[in-house]
Amino acid sequence: MDTKTLMFFALFHLIFFLSPSINNALSTRKIRARKPYxxxxxxxxxxxxxxxxxxxATAAIVxxxxxxxxxxxxxQNLFGDLVVFDxxxxxxxxxxxxxxxxxxGFYVYDKKDIFTAWLGFSFVFNSTEHKGSLNFAGADPLMNKTRDISVIGGTGDFFMTRGIATLMTDSFEGEVYFRLRTDIKLLFCFLYTTGGDGGSNLSYYHSATLAVVHYI
Known part of the structure; x- marks a missing residue:
């Protein structure tokens, strides 16, 4: 065999024998869950x-x-009903x-055989503690005790935020009233701050490293 052929076979055997070790290392590596900021x-x-x-009434079937x-x-599990709420x-x-x-926002009951819905809505804040809005979307399998939907954006204090909201039905009275507990975990967002010179800075908060990057 010439030199190139020998080098090829040597490289092939090296990869062949090392690949199980690499696969085992990857398969046993634990993926750390991000902590919300x-x-x-x-x-x-x-x-x-x-x-x-x-x-x-704060909601109506439209x-x-x-x-x-x-x-x-x-x-039939409320299938086909579209409700708008405030x-x-x-x-x-x-x-x-x-x-x-x-x-x-709104929710629509979207399955005949299972009691479930799809949600799209915003939290619009008007308190002294929070200004702006948070936007949510996702499937809501109502028979589950807890359900996760996505935080897909926001404004004001929650500008461009992302995260997860866990919903839990805290109470209901027939088909007229229900109360949802919303446990929100924000993973990252941008925040506006005012500098000493009167200018505005845009800060990026990320849960993985808790790093803050400032943008002018």
Whole structure:
């Protein structure tokens, strides 16, 4: 054999014998979960209009299947109902507590055979502690005790944030009222700060390293 052929076979055998060790090392390596840089818990309260409660309803059916109507939620696991809501947000589970913002968006019941929904909504804050909004989207398998949806963005204090929100049904009364506990874990975001010279800085917070990078 010539020199090039010998070198090829030597390299081939080296890779062949080393590959199991590399694969084992990769398979046994643990993937560390990111720790959130910020955690928040809120409750939002949904009161669906049922034809008799227009004075305090915070949600309304705006779309229904052929066998349903816009006053009573449909049969077959509510499949086909589209509900728009403007719900109060509180920091505890008391409906009568002072709201810190509004949960605004919609949910649609999207399966006949399983009680489940798809959500798209925002938390719009108006308190002294938080300004701006958080945006959420994802599937909500309602029969599970806890469900995760994505935090897909935000404004103000939560500019361009990303994270996970864990939902839990904290209470419900028939098909008229329910209360959701929302446990929010933010993984990173950008924050505006004002410098001593009056200029604005844009800071990037990341949960993996807790590093802060400043942008002019």
């Amino acid at each position: 910020k955690s928040l818990v809120f409750y939002f309260h949904d009161i669906i209009y049922n034809g008799k409660n227009s004075h305090n 779309g229904a299947p052929a066998w349903g109507n816009k006053t009573i939620l449909a049969s 719900d109060p947000i509180t920091v505890d589970n008391n409906l009568h507590s002072t709201p810190v913002g509004r949960a605004q």
